[in-house]
Amino acid sequence: MTLDLPDERIDWRSKGFWLPDTSVSAAGFAAARPGLFDGGFTWPVLVLRRSAAEANIATMAAYCARHGLDLAPHAKTSMAPGLLAAQLDAGAWGMTVATANQALVLRRLGVPRVLLANQVLDPTALRWLAAESARGWEVYLQVDSEAGVAAAATALDATASAGGRLRVLVERGYSGGRTGCRTVERLLVVARSVSGVAGLELAGVTGYEGGLGEQAAVDAFLGDLAAGAAALAGAGLLGPRVLVSAGGSAWFDRVAAVLAGDRLPGHERQTVLRSGTSVTHDDGLYRDCTPFLRVPAEGPLVAALELYAQVLSVPEPGLALAGMGKRDAPCDAGLPVPLSVRRADGGAVAADGLTVTRLNDHHTYLEVAPGARLAPGDIVRFGISHPCTAFDKWRHIPVVDDALRVVDVLHTYF
Known part of the structure; x- marks a missing residue:
């Protein structure tokens, strides 16, 4: 159905978007189909897979x-x-x-x-x-x-x-x-x-x-x-x-x-x-308690929210810090889950051997197992735990297709 949506603008107040000198309508931004890594975003950013x-x-x-x-x-x-x-x-x-x-x-x-x-x-x-x-x-x-x-x-x-x-x-x-x-x-x-x-x-x-x-x-x-x-x-x-x-x-x-x-x-x-x-x-x-674990033939559900954050520091063996924290990611019912790593050359690998151990306001502590590798500038894709405390941290959320191109922008009203 058609809801009565206010005319929303995206500008310098929109966390995750990088528009220091421009204001654009959400529809106009999505119409350009920008890619997540084309320069229109900064990290961290929460996205929803359409x-x-x-x-x-x-x-x-x-x-x-x-x-x-x-x-x-x-x-x-x-x-x-x-x-x-x-x-x-x-x-x-x-x-x-x-x-x-x-x-x-x-x-x-x-x-x-x-x-x-x-x-x-x-x-x-x-x-x-x-x-x-x-x-x-x-x-x-x-x-x-x-x-x-x-x-x-x-x-x-x-x-x-x-x-x-x-x-x-x-x-x-x-x-x-x-x-x-x-x-x-x-x-x-x-x-x-x-x-x-x-x-x-x-x-x-x-x-x-x-x-x-x-x-x-x-x-x-x-x-x-x-x-x-x-x-x-x-x-x-x-x-x-x-x-x-x-x-x-x-x-x-x-x-x-x-x-x-x-x-x-x-x-x-x-x-x-x-x-x-x-x-x-x-x-x-909800991955661990969904009813579809008991009745799998009736499901499934799939995770639709992803957080992208940049590795800021690898100060010692076995430890890396990503630029994402409690202001960005839910942590009341489980910590974020590393899913993949995007290297500086654009290549992506699974986030094997990476575990989130705690969050500060703007830092995520990653335990890096022997054999795993993270470098400053890498971008980690995280899954989240408990969506009810994810949306409220983001005023505007880009909706992306499976090629990570923006097809819409969600607005939240908390």
Whole structure:
């Protein structure tokens, strides 16, 4: 679909691009099809491989279609309108966000349906959400307490003249986890308080299983989520269509196994999957925990993000320093992974024997095994671990084809 994209310019403020005296539109820059090593970039630079991202989007769309899931991928992964539009074009039911600010961004971009997978208690944000919903925007909130319901009710009172209304999902949680009602009894209490407020529509239940480390625990929690929906339906608190939402990027196969299908007698149950990192995958965290390791015939996903950084120093045997650090690369859930090395003559070799051991603000420490070789000026291509903390470090990201020529530029809105 076509989103309402602001006119973005690339200039001296755009990290990774080398435009000291020029300003150019993103479309104009991409139209020239510059190569990554033709002089228009400086190091480090983060790029997205178009073919990999397109393949991942198609893979997840096909997976959801096979299993009867609707996909609302988490926009917080990239906050990049170009990728959000591509996911919607591939059939995504909507988009998920974590904060009111992210919801505001997606509203301004023209995303028609948004699931806000977090508690919102800020009265300013709630009044805006209620007013936008009254104007026809399909937005869903979640609550896990009477305090959350009361905050939404107050916002509705402030927008009553505009016909304010809010769709609400009651959140189920688990002991020691994040937000969410810990028992079915609490779920029912909160759901009844929602039903008692004019203008609040109880749309269903939601939960997040991604913090659980074992399949048995995940399946048990997802079963609790289904039981919560059944309890609310049995209490007469739900309408004809019931939305059940779950799904990080590590266990979406279990969401399909436990929650997919219309299993709520007397109601149409819609299961919405929120997995977001599948759009780019990675070479670390999600490479090692993707559900497609358990169901390989349904995948795969491929890493789409690459960081290029120059070797600055080889001060002693076994150690090299690259000009890339925490300001550029994610390091909260695994360190960057060396993939290949480009020599000064343009030749490339595999990054065998190279290991990242730590990052400073602007330096990456590389352990160089005996027999491996790095020289100042070499450019190392790194894979990343955890895309959610990669995109936020880059305002503009070149999209490249498999010949490393720029075909587009992504903009991020964090």
